[in-house]
Amino acid sequence: MENQFLLHQSQIKGLLMMRKLARYIVFTMMEMAHGIGVVLRIKEQILLQGVRFQMI
Secondary structure: OHHHHHHHHHHHHHHHHHHHHHHHHHHHHHHHHHHHHHHHHHHHHHHHHHHHHHHO
16 A cells, blocks of 8 residues: 555656656747747848848
8 A cells, every 4th residue: 555655656756747847848949949030030130231231
């Protein structure tokens, strides 16, 4: 009976860890997506500047 209880507790701990990990992964993905968006915007600006310079 004691063993069953310990097993149950470790399962709950595992689930909590999984949830924490999932939240961390989602947060990281969002941060990365934001970072990529910023980089693309900067690249776009540089390209636009380059086109403008060529037109002059």
